[in-house]
Amino acid sequence: xxxxxxxxxxxxxxxxxxxxxxxxxxxxxxxxxxxxxxxxxxxxxxxxxxxxxxxxxxxxxxxxxxxxxxxxxxxxxxxxxxxxxxxxxxxxxxxxxxxxxxxxxxxxxxxxxxxxxxxxxxxxxxxxxxxxxxxxxxxxxxxxxxxxxxxxxxxxxxxxxxxxxxxxxxxxxxxxxxxxxxxxxxxxxxxxxxxxxxxxxxxxxxxxxxxxxxxxxxxxxxxxxxxxxxxxxxxxxxxxxxxxxxxxxxxxxxxxxxxxxxxxxxxxxxxxxxxxxxxxx
Numbered sequence: 001x002x003x004x005x006x007x008x009x010x011x012x013x014x015x016x017x018x019x020x021x022x023x024x025x026x027x028x029x030x031x032x033x034x035x036x037x038x039x040x041x042x043x044x045x046x047x048x049x050x051x052x053x054x055x056x057x058x059x060x061x062x063x064x065x066x067x068x069x070x071x072x073x074x075x076x077x078x079x080x081x082x083x084x085x086x087x088x089x090x091x092x093x094x095x096x097x098x099x100x101x102x103x104x105x106x107x108x109x110x111x112x113x114x115x116x117x118x119x120x121x122x123x124x125x126x127x128x129x130x131x132x133x134x135x136x137x138x139x140x141x142x143x144x145x146x147x148x149x150x151x152x153x154x155x156x157x158x159x160x161x162x163x164x165x166x167x168x169x170x171x172x173x174x175x176x177x178x179x180x181x182x183x184x185x186x187x188x189x190x191x192x193x194x195x196x197x198x199x200x201x202x203x204x205x206x207x208x209x210x211x212x213x214x215x216x217x218x219x220x221x222x223x224x225x226x227x228x229x230x231x232x233x234x235x236x237x238x239x240x241x242x243x244x245x246x247x248x249x250x251x252x253x254x255x256x257x258x259x260x261x262x263x264x265x266x267x268x269x270x271x272x273x274x275x276x277x278x279x280x281x
Contacts, residue, residue: 001020001021001022002018002019002020002021002022003021003022003024004021004022004023004024004026005023005024005025005026006024006025006026007025007026007027008026008027008028008029008030009026009027009028009030009034009037010028010029010030010031010032010033010034010053011032011034012032012034012035012036013034013035013036013037013039014028014034014037014038015037015038015041016036016038016039016040016041017039017040017041018038018041018042018044019041019042019043019044020042020043020044021041021043021044021045022044022045022047023044023045023046023047023049024046024047024048024049025047025048025049026046026049026050027049027050027051027052028049028050028051028052028053028056029050029051029052029053029071029073030053033053034053035053035054035055036054036055036056036058037051037053037056038056038057038060039055039057039058039059039060040058040059040060041057041059041060041061041063042060042061042062043061043062044060044062044063044064045064045066046063046064046065046066046068047064047065047066047067047068048066048067048068049068049069050068050069050071051068051069051070051071051074051077052070052071052072052073052074053073053074054073054074054075054076055075055076055077055079056070056074056077057077057078057079057081057084058076058078058079058080058081059079059080059081060078060080060081060082060084061081061082061083062082062083063081063083063084063085064084064085065084065085065086065087065089066086066087066088066089067087067088067089068089068090069089069090069092070089070090070091070092070093070096071092071093072092072093073093074091074092074093075093075094075095076093076094076095076096076098077091077093077096077097078096078097078098078100078103079095079097079098079099079100080099080100081100081103082100082101082102083101083102084100084102084103084104085103085104085105086103086104086105086106086108087105087106087107087108088106088107088108089105089108089109090108090109090111091108091109091110091111091112092111092112093112094112094113094114095112095113095114095115095117096110096112096115096116097110097112097115097116097117097119098114098116098117098118098119099117099118099119100119100122101119101120101121102121103119103121103122103123104122104123104124104125105123105124105125105127106124106125106126106127107125107126107127108127108128109127109128109129110127110128110129110130110131111129111130111131112129112130112131113131113132113133114131114132114133114136115129115131115134115135116131116134116135116136116138117133117135117136117137117138118136118137118138119135119138120138120139120140121139121140122135122138122140122141122142123141123142124141124142124143124144124146125143125144125145125146126144126145126146127143127146127147128146128147128148129146129147129148129149129150130148130149130150131148131150131153132150132151132152133150133151133152133153133155134148134150134152134153134154134169135153135154135157136152136155136156136157137155137156137157138157139157139158139159140158140159141157141159141160141161142160142161142162143161143162143163143165144162144163144164144165145163145164145165146162146165146166147165147166148165148166148167148168148169149168149169150168150169151169151170151171152169152170152171152172152174153167153169153171153172153173154172154173154174154176154179155171155173155174155175155176156174156175156176157173157176157177157179158176158177158178159177159178159179160176160178160179160180160181161179161180161181161182162179162180162181162182162184163182163183163184164182164183164184165181165184165185166184166185167184167185167186167187167188168187168188169187169188170188170189170190170207171188171189171190171191171193172186172188172191172192173191173192173195173198174190174192174193174194174195175194175195176192176195176196176198177195177196177197178196178197178198179195179197179198179199180199180201181198181199181200181201181203182200182201182202182203183201183202183203184200184203184204185203185204185206186200186203186204186205186206187206187207188206188207189207189208189209190207190208190209190210190212191205191207191209191210191211192210192211192214192217193211193212193213193214194213194214195211195214195215195217196214196215196216197215197216198214198216198217198218199217199218199219199220200218200219200220200222201220201221201222202220202221202222203219203222203223204222204223204225205219205222205223205224205225205227206224206225206226206227207226207227208226208227208228208229209227209228209229209230209232210224210227210230210231211230211231211234211236212229212230212231212232212233212234213232213233213234214231214234214235214236215234215235216235217231217234217235217236217237217238217253218236218237218238219236219237219238219239219240220239221239221241222238222239222240222241223240223241223242224240224242224243224244224245224257225242226245227244227245228245228246228261228262229246229247229248229264230244230245230246230247230248230250231247231248231249231250231255231274232248232249232250233249233250233251233268233270233272234250234251234252234253235251235252235253236250236252236253236254236255236274237253237254238253238254238255238256238257239256240255240256240257240258241257241258242257242258242259243257243258243259243260243261244257244259244260244261245260245261245262246260246261246262246263246264247260247262247263247264247276248264249264249265249266249267249268249270249272250272250274250276251270251271251272251273251274252273252274253274253275254274254275254276254277255274255275255276255277256277256278256279257277257278257279258278258279259278260276260278263276
């Protein structure tokens with residue numbers, strides 16, 4: 001196995017085609033401003049290294065990244081990469097992960113706009129994210145003990161599982177299909193419009209106009225805080241702890257809550273037949 005230690009490189013494709021290698025304490029930065037340092041690599045382990053130039057890991061297989069930093073100048077560091085394990089890393093550049101598959105990450109921070117587009121088989125544990133259009137059009141995703149701050153998250157995602165996560169993101173889960181969100185706090189406006197087959201269990205949901213135009217929506221033992229104009233034209237089965245500020249023209253199903261600030265059943269362009277039940281005390 002090749003071992004590379006204590007190097008600084010800034011030329012184009014500095015480690016192109018490297019295979020079966022251990023890389024430690026390497027810096028990819030400098031005036032030559034070369035791109036794609038580790039392009040087309042196979043079975044490499046990279047630790048305690050710093051990257052500030054563009055596109056360092058494209059078309060990689062069997063990649064391990066540990067305790068590495070990807071600075072703001074490191075644009076799109078991971079693309080077309082398969083079988084990648086990330087631990088203790090920090091990413092600060094745009095498009096940190098795209099069109100990748102079989103990626104696991106733990107204890108890492110991703111401050112990256114447009115993170116995780118068009119990827120599949122992703123697992124994140126105890127990670128922090130700040131991103132717009134987070135995980136756009138990706139599939140088979142698992143997040144546990146993660147924190148997210150962003151906008152337009154999980155749009156067009158499929159097969160999604162979240163557990164013990166905190167989300168502060170508007171327009172989340174739009175056009176999302178097949179998700180289970182358990183024991184999470186979800187704060188943001190216009191949650192999950194046009195989604196299909198979403199299940200929220202033991203969650204705290206905060207923000208205006210959630211769950212409109214949904215199909216096969218299920219909420220189990222959830223709280224809804226400052227949620228007005230909820231469930232418009234949705235097919236829903238909801239069991240809510242506490243009060244809902246207002247419910248507006250839900251189309252099918254059943255909603256049970258302790259109380260309602262207002263139930264709005266007027267000015268509908270659809271035949272709305274959802275049961276709205278106040279739980280008996």
